[in-house]
Amino acid sequence: MQIYLPIADMSVNIFLILGLGLAVGFLSGMFGIGGGFLMTPLLIFIGVSPAVVVASVSPQIAASLFTGFLAHLRRGTIDFMLGGMLLVGGVAGTIFGTWVFTLLRSVDQLDLLIALSYVTMLGIVGVLMVTEGLRAINRARRGGRADLRRPGSHTWIHGLPLKMRFKRSRIYISVIPVWVIGLIIGLLGSMLGIGGGFMLVPMLIYLLRVPTITVIGTGMMLTLTTMVAATVLHAVANHLVDAVLALVLMIGGVIGAQFGVRAGQNMRGEWLRLLLGVLVLLVGLRFAVSLVLTPADPYSVRVVRTQ
Amino acid sequence: MMRRLALLATLMLALPIIGTRPANAARLVVSLSNHRVEITSNFTGADLVLFGTIEPDKGATTIRRGDYDLVVTVTGPRQDYRTRRKERVAGIFVNTDSREFVKVPSYLAVLSNRPVKDIAKPETLRRLQIGLDNYILTQRIGPDFADTVPDDPFRVAFVRLKKDQKLYRQSPTAVTFLTRTVYRAEIPLPADARTGTYNIDVKLFADGTMVAQTQTALEVIKTGFEQYVAEGAADYGLLYGVLTILMALSIGWIASVMFRKD
Numbered sequence: 001m002q003i004y005l006p007i008a009d010m011s012v013n014i015f016l017i018l019g020l021g022l023a024v025g026f027l028s029g030m031f032g033i034g035g036g037f038l039m040t041p042l043l044i045f046i047g048v049s050p051a052v053v054v055a056s057v058s059p060q061i062a063a064s065l066f067t068g069f070l071a072h073l074r075r076g077t078i079d080f081m082l083g084g085m086l087l088v089g090g091v092a093g094t095i096f097g098t099w100v101f102t103l104l105r106s107v108d109q110l111d112l113l114i115a116l117s118y119v120t121m122l123g124i125v126g127v128l129m130v131t132e133g134l135r136a137i138n139r140a141r142r143g144g145r146a147d148l149r150r151p152g153s154h155t156w157i158h159g160l161p162l163k164m165r166f167k168r169s170r171i172y173i174s175v176i177p178v179w180v181i182g183l184i185i186g187l188l189g190s191m192l193g194i195g196g197g198f199m200l201v202p203m204l205i206y207l208l209r210v211p212t213i214t215v216i217g218t219g220m221m222l223t224l225t226t227m228v229a230a231t232v233l234h235a236v237a238n239h240l241v242d243a244v245l246a247l248v249l250m251i252g253g254v255i256g257a258q259f260g261v262r263a264g265q266n267m268r269g270e271w272l273r274l275l276l277g278v279l280v281l282l283v284g285l286r287f288a289v290s291l292v293l294t295p296a297d298p299y300s301v302r303v304v305r306t307q
Numbered sequence: 308m309m310r311r312l313a314l315l316a317t318l319m320l321a322l323p324i325i326g327t328r329p330a331n332a333a334r335l336v337v338s339l340s341n342h343r344v345e346i347t348s349n350f351t352g353a354d355l356v357l358f359g360t361i362e363p364d365k366g367a368t369t370i371r372r373g374d375y376d377l378v379v380t381v382t383g384p385r386q387d388y389r390t391r392r393k394e395r396v397a398g399i400f401v402n403t404d405s406r407e408f409v410k411v412p413s414y415l416a417v418l419s420n421r422p423v424k425d426i427a428k429p430e431t432l433r434r435l436q437i438g439l440d441n442y443i444l445t446q447r448i449g450p451d452f453a454d455t456v457p458d459d460p461f462r463v464a465f466v467r468l469k470k471d472q473k474l475y476r477q478s479p480t481a482v483t484f485l486t487r488t489v490y491r492a493e494i495p496l497p498a499d500a501r502t503g504t505y506n507i508d509v510k511l512f513a514d515g516t517m518v519a520q521t522q523t524a525l526e527v528i529k530t531g532f533e534q535y536v537a538e539g540a541a542d543y544g545l546l547y548g549v550l551t552i553l554m555a556l557s558i559g560w561i562a563s564v565m566f567r568k569d
Binding site: 004005006007009011059060062063064065066067069070071108109111112116228231232233234235236237239240241242243244246247250251254257258291292293294295297298299300301302303304 | 386387388389390391392393394395398399400401402405407461464465467468469498499533534536537540541544545547548549550551552554555556558559560561562563566
């Protein structure tokens, strides 16, 4: 069954999009990730314009994050003070990111930026995941325990001024790195169509020493807000948000996530991480190939203005 | 300046009609199967039919002997386009060069009863803008606006990409003469035809000269949910963005209620 995507201006099979939503939702439920860094490349590969993809996955990621956010809200595992400070940087980053996005699009270099960023991002994350997964499997085979090394107590970050006490997370830290982290996540989120949770969580844990109990919920407070802001800004500045595409993805994603959560509980973690790492690397490689190979048609046309 | 040039061009185009009329007096009567095309969400394209007859001109009682040729040029709403070219830079392919096509038709069909090059001499075709190669596609070249030669690589690529989308076409068989004076033309509209006015220009040729010309138009309007979405996104960006995000949050909330575990 074909469905017409009004902003992407193309007809696609509804089951293909629904299936993509289900598959990425399944993985996101299984690994507790938003899945934007898989959803965006897959949609680009099936032929949706990268600009429309980036703008349209934002509401889909927001929908899936909101479900998680509500669960953390009920459990009380959100540090609102820290979340609020992250948001200051996050919203500024989103505004700046949308501006850069609009600018690059007007000079026809947006697709290049998206492809290059994904090659870099997925390459690094994929290699880290695969090596970590292999190490964990080796450890499990030798019968050893997971290395629960607690990160060192102080770094240069703790020497920065403007210190603030975040009671819920029990940390006392400068707000400057908090703003900077928020800014980076907002920037990447609005330019690349990702929530950024897979980068945010390690940053919060290793740089700010946010305890594991509040890190996921607080991170979601930031990524949810940047995705909401990115959706509205992309709709206002570029008119590129395809609500029909987003809706189908959301429905698939929400259902897929429920199965993913259940499946994730019954599976061996280290093998799953290795598998996800390989998947991430393959998607990154696909982007790299598309940049290096001679395109079938070096010419492309886009509408600049409608009379 | 552009407008004045356009006016001048129109006048020059009109001159030969006035000049040739007394010699081969004929008049075109046309009728369209449908003046209003509604594109709904399951629209997969449509074929419109234009019917017409060749009548003797006022004052004359008969028309000339010999065969006529007919060229129908359909132009859709105008848009600005940018054609980009990728080249290898430091190992990767990057858009390096581009040309802007200013106010060119989003849809352009040149339909005739035989190849246009057999209908009239090249300079006649060029003057009357008949055929994809002769239709003026204005490019912005620095501060100037001009059409290039038909084999300019950007022009060729633009026309080829539009042809691939079935939005530009040239068909030497789309016009058929049912009798010597009654003809029909099939106008194919693809699924992603823009909304707006489509001008239909009909030119009659006899022995390589234009003897009559007439114009008509059709309106393409889109209806249905998808069109509503597209218009909302273009005209009410903020409201559209807010509604989209409210939809997203509602779905997130519904999922959280439905699959609540605690």
